[in-house]
Amino acid sequence: MKNFVRALRFAFPYRARIIVSVICAVLAALFWSLNFTAIYPTMKIVGSGKNLQELIDDSIADVQKRSDEVRAGLEDKLKEQKRLLTEPPDADRFNQERHIARDIAVAESKLKSAAHEDARYRHAKRYIDAYLPTDRFRTIAFLVGLVVIGMALKGIFEFFQETLVGSVVNLSLFGLRNMCFRKVVHLDVSHFNEQGTHEMMSRFTNDIEMLGNGQKMLFGKMIAEPLRALGCVVFACFISWQLTFMFLVLVPVALVILTRVGRMMKRATRRMLERMSLIYKILQESFTGIRVVKAFTREAGERARFRRATREYYTKAMWVVKLDAIAGPIIEVLGIAAVAGALLAGAYLVINKKTHFLGIQMAYYPLEAESLLQLYALLAAISDPVRKLSSFLTKVQSGAAAADRIFNLIDRDPKVQSQPQGPRLNRHAETIEFKNVCFSYDPGHPILNGIDLRVRFGETIALVGKNGSGKSTLMNLLPRFYDPDHGSITVDGIDIRMANLRTLRQQVGVVTQDTILFDDTIARNISYGHPxxxxxxxxxxxxxxFAHDFIAKLPNGYETRVGEAGSKLSGGQKQRLTLARAILRNPSILILDEFTSQSDAESEAIVHKFLREFMRQRTTFVITHRLNTLEIADRIVVLDAGRIVAVGTHADLLDHCNVYQRLHEAHFQRRVA
Ligand SMILES: Nc1ncnc2c1ncn2[C@@H]1O[C@H](COP(=O)(O)OP(=O)(O)OP(=O)(O)O)[C@@H](O)[C@H]1O
Ligand SMILES: [Mg+2]
Structure with a gap:
């Protein structure tokens, strides 16, 4: 629940709308419950054969008669009290005196309430005489007309209430989504590796939607529905507060049941949301990998996997549906049982013309049949909002489960701290130094071990080594996608963990091993880092x-859209766009991971020619498996199983380094073959 409440903070700026919506809810509830008060006069007019004016006169006379009787009784009692004073002061006399005193008190309270009632009737009479027709049918038509107008007003207020609530909820989700995105894009790369993008995506869409439903219920129903119930309770209390209270014993029982169902609901929703993110995962994998799916004719397999996931989702969703569906009827049955209890007691009073039920005083005067009917209608009307309230509680619990998942994402802290206060790094750093750098993705599985390397400004370093030897990993440490476990990387003597992260990344241009393009125009893809x-x-x-030539041949040139992840371009074309993107950023440190792995020999040679000029004023790291790329390198670093085994020029390494010799031989043999 804590996180659900935290999510409400996003609705706080729109509190004025919430307040107006509450006022609308109050008015709607008022008009709704007022309608039930038309039952009594209508029944009375139809049943008694008299018009409203006569009826009100009757009522006044009735009250008068009753209070006359009470007054006569009271006078008798007072006389009796006086007479008792003359008797000897024994226990019997005190006993009688006590009884009489109590009777007098009761009679006085009856007189008082009769006086109130009389005043009420006289007040009503003034209006009835002034405004209401004397014809019975026209009076009923008038009352029915009032009911229709009341309902229309209720509808208008309800409309405003719901649209206001809808706008508050959607605005707060808007804020929450953006805040969540802000947090997530600043998270480390490692969070994305561990969690998977599908998990994040489902939290942004499905979970937030679920939270919104909970909020809508909260703002829309939590205030409006109890208000409607309250309105009915108030009017029912006018008829007999004792009978109404008999009905209200249901409230604590219902609360106990609802809390239990709510807890189950929260668990069920969490499971359902987890299944939904699994569905996202399958969708994402099979759509992005659609070529592989088709090439390996795995459509049926993917279909089965999807079916399994959706079936699981269905089962979990059905739990939520069942819990949601069970709460309403339970509460309704409870409500009707309580209404039945109150109705039975009321019927007993009406039939036997009594004021006491099971020894408890229920009313001062025997109830009229019409009053009982109206009481019944009011109490039955309460069960509708109460039933809705139960579904409200389950929805809020679902929202709470979703909120937990969303805030779990928001509450994560990036391990790589951005150090905005840290020293800013100079452009054209003189040295970059790796000192005893050790790194592992998972604790206990070291990937890099004791890397020591000193690079001067303007140097071009080539990294070579077998697959999985840790080349890309080492280069990931430089723009701080990850931080080393031990050791440090310094730029001009400043540990990059201490430096201002923005200034570091502004100087580093990266062409990653997987070419990553956005579904946008070529121009905007190239200018991504320099909008x-x-x-x-x-x-x-x-x-x-060396991308201009092929771009110029495209139908829309630089304005051609590249398709999702650059799917409309060839592998080599994509690579050259990412290279252009890095070049435009004009970095002082350039990292090129397998940047020509997909280029043909001619393009590669041309790219190398261009790059030589470009690399002169910056420090460049080139990861490559192509030994002809080494011609642009000043020094070559050979990595093997996470360690640097040799550093030197091509000729040095051929003389001294076994690993390099083997790489070279293999390369040479391949070319000859
Ligand atoms: N995100 C990750 N989580 C866990 N392990 C990883 C992760 N990325 C890479 N590895 C592991 O780290 C090791 C080094 O990977 P790296 O990508 O640095 O190799 P590489 O030298 O660039 O290889 P290649 O020449 O194939 O690109 C590999 O054994 C790989 O399994
Ligand atoms: Mg690599």
Missing amino acids: HATAEEIESAARQA
């Missing part, structure tokens, strides 16, 4: 990456 670049700058970067 204000001019068309000339973009074109010049594209020329340096």
Whole structure:
């Protein structure tokens, strides 16, 4: 529940709307419960054969008669009291005196209430005489007309209440979604690896939707429905508060049941949401991997996997549905049982013309049949809001389960701290130094071990080594996608963990091993890291990456959309766009991970020619399996199983380094073959 309440903070700025919606709810409830008060006069007019004016006169006479009787009785009692004073003061006399005193008190309270009633009737009479017709049918028509107008007013207020609540909820979700996104994009890369993007996506969509439903219930129903019930209770109390209270014993029982159901609901919803994120995962995997699915004719397999996940979701969703559905009827049966109890007691009073039921005083005067009918209608009307309230509680619990999942995401802290106060890194750093760097993705499985490397500004370092030797991992540490477990990386003597992260990343240009493009135009993909670049700058970067020629041949040139993840381009074309993107960013440290792995020999040679010029004023790390890329390197670093085994020029390494010799031989043999 804590997180559900936290989510409500996002609705706080719109509190004025909530207040107005509450006022609308109060008015709607008032008009709704007022309608039931038309039952009594209508029944009375139809049943008694008299018009309202005569009826009110009768009522006044009735009250008069009753209070006359009481007054006569009271006078007798007072006389009796006086007479007792003359008797000897023994126990018998005191006893009688006590009885009489009590009777007098009762009679006085009856007189008082009769006086109130009389005043009420006279007040009503003034209006009835002034405004209501004397014809019975026209009076009923008038009353029915009032009911219709009342309902229309109720409808208007309800409309405003619901739209206000809807706007508050959607605005608060808008805020929450954006805040959540802000948090998530600042999370570390490792969070995305562990959790999976599907999990995050489902929290942004499905979970937030679920939370919104809970909030809608809270703002819309939690105030409006109890108000409607309250309105009926108040009017029922006017008829007989004792009978109404008999009915209200249901409230604590219902609360106990609802809390239990609510707890189960929360658990069931959590499970349901987990299944939904599984569905997201399957969708994401099979859609992005659709070519593999088709090539390996795994459509049936994927279909089965999806069916399994959706079936599981169905089972979990049905639990939620059942819990939601069970709460209403239980509460309704309880409510009707309580109404029946109150009705039975009332019927007993009406039939036997009594004021006491099971020795408890229920009313001062025997109830009229019409009053009982109206009481019954009012109490039965309460069961509707109460039933809705039960579904409200289950929905809020579902929202609470969703809120827990959302805030679990929001509450994560990035391990890589951005150090906004830290020293800013200079452009054109003189040195980059790796000192005894150790790193592991999972504790206990070291990937990098004691890496020591010192790089001067302007150098081009090539990293070579077998697959999985840790080349990409090492380069991931430089822009701080991850931080090393031990050791440090310093730029001009400043540990990059202490430096301002933004200034560090602004200097690092990366071409990652997997080419990543956004579904946008080529121009905007190239200018991704430099959104204000001019068309000339973009074109010049594209020329340096040897991408201009193929872009110019596309139907829309730089305005061609590349499709999802660049699906409309070839592998080599995509790579050259990512290179152009890194070049345009004009970084002082450039990391190129397998940047020509998909280029043909000619393109590769041209790219190398362009790059030589570009790399002169910056520090470059090139990861490569192609030994002809090494021609652009000043020094070559050979990595093996997470360790640096040798550093040197091509000739040095051929002389001294076994690993390098083997790599070279394999490469050479392949070319000959
Ligand atoms: N996100 C990750 N979580 C856990 N382990 C990882 C992760 N990424 C890589 N690894 C592991 O780290 C090791 C080094 O991976 P890395 O990507 O650095 O290799 P590489 O030298 O770049 O290989 P390649 O030449 O194939 O690109 C591998 O054994 C890999 O299994
Ligand atoms: Mg790699």
